[in-house]
Amino acid sequence: MTAMPTTANADATAATATATAVTRRPLTDVWALTLRVLWYYKNSPGLVSVSLAAPLAMLVVFGYVFGSAISAPGGENYRSYLMPGLYVLIAVNAVMPSMVGAARDLERGMTDRLRTMPISRGATLLGQALADMFVSAVVLAAMVGVGLAVGWRAHDGVGRAAAALGLLLLLRFCLVWLGFYLGLLCGREEIAAQAGILVFPIGMVSNVFVPTAGMPAWLRAVAEWNPVSCAAAACRTLFGDSAGTATLAWCAAILLVFAPAAVRKFNRHGR
Amino acid sequence: MKTPYDVPSSVIAVAGLHKHYGKTHALRGLDLAVPAGTVCGLLGPNGAGKTTAVRVLATLAAPDAGEVRIAGYDVVRQADEVRRRIGYTGQHAALDEGITGRENLRLLGRLHHLGGREAARRADELLERFALAQAADRLVRTYSGGMRRRLDLVASLITRPSVLFLDEPTTGLDPRSRNEIWSTVRELAADGTTVLLTTQYLDEADHLAGQITLVDQGVVIANGSPAQLKELIGARIEVQLADAGRLEVAARVLAELAGGEPETDADERRVTVCTTTAAVGLPQLVRALDSAGVEALDVALRTPTLDEVFLTLTGSAA
Numbered sequence: 001m002t003a004m005p006t007t008a009n010a011d012a013t014a015a016t017a018t019a020t021a022v023t024r025r026p027l028t029d030v031w032a033l034t035l036r037v038l039w040y041y042k043n044s045p046g047l048v049s050v051s052l053a054a055p056l057a058m059l060v061v062f063g064y065v066f067g068s069a070i071s072a073p074g075g076e077n078y079r080s081y082l083m084p085g086l087y088v089l090i091a092v093n094a095v096m097p098s099m100v101g102a103a104r105d106l107e108r109g110m111t112d113r114l115r116t117m118p119i120s121r122g123a124t125l126l127g128q129a130l131a132d133m134f135v136s137a138v139v140l141a142a143m144v145g146v147g148l149a150v151g152w153r154a155h156d157g158v159g160r161a162a163a164a165l166g167l168l169l170l171l172r173f174c175l176v177w178l179g180f181y182l183g184l185l186c187g188r189e190e191i192a193a194q195a196g197i198l199v200f201p202i203g204m205v206s207n208v209f210v211p212t213a214g215m216p217a218w219l220r221a222v223a224e225w226n227p228v229s230c231a232a233a234a235c236r237t238l239f240g241d242s243a244g245t246a247t248l249a250w251c252a253a254i255l256l257v258f259a260p261a262a263v264r265k266f267n268r269h270g271r
Numbered sequence: 272m273k274t275p276y277d278v279p280s281s282v283i284a285v286a287g288l289h290k291h292y293g294k295t296h297a298l299r300g301l302d303l304a305v306p307a308g309t310v311c312g313l314l315g316p317n318g319a320g321k322t323t324a325v326r327v328l329a330t331l332a333a334p335d336a337g338e339v340r341i342a343g344y345d346v347v348r349q350a351d352e353v354r355r356r357i358g359y360t361g362q363h364a365a366l367d368e369g370i371t372g373r374e375n376l377r378l379l380g381r382l383h384h385l386g387g388r389e390a391a392r393r394a395d396e397l398l399e400r401f402a403l404a405q406a407a408d409r410l411v412r413t414y415s416g417g418m419r420r421r422l423d424l425v426a427s428l429i430t431r432p433s434v435l436f437l438d439e440p441t442t443g444l445d446p447r448s449r450n451e452i453w454s455t456v457r458e459l460a461a462d463g464t465t466v467l468l469t470t471q472y473l474d475e476a477d478h479l480a481g482q483i484t485l486v487d488q489g490v491v492i493a494n495g496s497p498a499q500l501k502e503l504i505g506a507r508i509e510v511q512l513a514d515a516g517r518l519e520v521a522a523r524v525l526a527e528l529a530g531g532e533p534e535t536d537a538d539e540r541r542v543t544v545c546t547t548t549a550a551v552g553l554p555q556l557v558r559a560l561d562s563a564g565v566e567a568l569d570v571a572l573r574t575p576t577l578d579e580v581f582l583t584l585t586g587s588a589a
């Protein structure tokens with residue numbers, strides 16, 4: 001073992017070290033933390049199918065049970081109306097797992113351990129957000145496959161369809177940060193899991209399942225301003241079934257508020 | 272008087288550290304100096320401020336006042352330099368339960384910028400050395416409590432840190448796992464790592480630490496080697512007599528030997544004395560009582576409990 005620097009002489013070296021900042025490698029950090037999540041899914045492949053289960057159940061309940069009694073606007077097939085909404089729900093479902101994950105890491109001391117390491121600020125959360133993109137892309141692709149099987153079609157060409165899917169991944173990416181912030185706020189896995197359930201009604205009070213036109217005026221106002229509705233409307237437009245800027249504005253707003261807030265909360269816990 | 276900060280060979284140097292959490296004044300001017308390559312035990316009851324102190328030293332919490340230097344670097348202004356030199360193991364096993372033991376170590380190696388290949392090599396080496404190789408490819412979720420703590424400890428060794436912080440490393444472990452942690456800590460110290468560990472157990476500090484720092488209500492109330500502290504506090508001798516009539520004689524014998532003021536309890540036929548000289552041995556005690564013609568049913572020489580230590584040093588129960 002090499003001799004430890006003593007306080008007396010290390011003071012001098014430390015003083016010069018202040019000027020030359022520690023070399024950070026944000027990309028290396030982000031990639032390592034992306035791998036962490038990918039390893040997690042590799043060890044529990046069932047998790048991917050679980051994230052498909054909720055939208056599939058919605059498809060059965062709304063597409064076939066309620067759908068038999070719901071007429072879609074313009075007389076189109078209800079399931080064609082429903083599918084873009086379900087794609088949006090996959091994006092919205094990001095909130096709960098990222099909440100639970102952030103709270104779990106905090107509760108079990110993983111956050112503390114990572115914070116005692118010379119890792120770039122924000123790299124931990126960014127790595128997890130990027131890993132989530134890989135996984136959601138797979139889930140979204142599978143769901144699109146299901147949509148095609150039940151008769152949904154993208155009518156306006158591959159380019160616009162790809163734009164719609166890109167928009168959904170962007171929305172999910174932004175909502176992951178909201179989830180991180182809320183999870184760090186909850187601080188405990190159990191609380192995060194229970195609070196996360198509240199995301200469900202946010203998905204319901206929207207135009208995902210039925211058009212907002214028939215709702216009472218006050219609820220319609222809420223439903224129409226819901227970012228979930230904006231995203232669903234944007235996707236329907238891009239898929240050529242029936243305006244994307246509102247969703248982009250929502251994405252930007254969510255990301256600008258909650259990404260810095262989550263990073264700050266992550267770095268300041270217990271300080 | 273020299274502050275610990277001036278002690279030249281201290282790898283951990285803390286002077287006048289204050290920390291508030293809301294209205295709680297967790298640290299009230301803590302001083303600490305730990306020389307390179309030694310093990311220091313921070314000993315104290317719950318709420319003494321041990322964890323807060325370690326969190327400040329490990330750059331997790333910002334001090335309100337005072338100076339903290341680790342290997343010469345300031346924990347506030349040069350946090351990254353400090354972070355490159357420390358390992359930290361908190362009270363919970365800070366592991367990802369959904370990935371394997373090997374993957375946990377590889378992840379931390381990558382985060383220390385060892386590169387993928389070197390991180391993998393170092394993970395294998397540590398798993399082998401600390402007898403975790405067999406369980407390396409199982410999910411951490413399936414590990415026993417003792418294995419988790421061991422992997423958790425090993426995880427903080429990825430970069431061969433020069434300073435290691437262990438916050439209550441054996442709390443809640445069975446004796447066998449506790450011994451494994453102890454021998455790991457001893458090995459690290461033998462390698463030259465400076466270790467600061469917090470504990471509520473006097474015997475843990477006794478087994479591991481060359482230096483014990485007693486903390487209560489955010490300040491250091493005593494500091495020294497285990498032997499020095501025991502001398503400070505002394506042991507307790509209890510003698511149970513066959514005949515209550517000999518209480519006076521027994522008390523005289525004990526007073527002579529231990530140098531303290533004996534207490535007699537006639538109902539229980541018992542004499543108790545606190546000794547301040549660590550040199551009193553059980554055989555010596557029995558011989559002295561015997562030659563004075565005292566028939567003892569039971570003679571006990573007890574090292575003080577942590578409660579007694581605090582009772583003696585602070586005048587209030589821990």
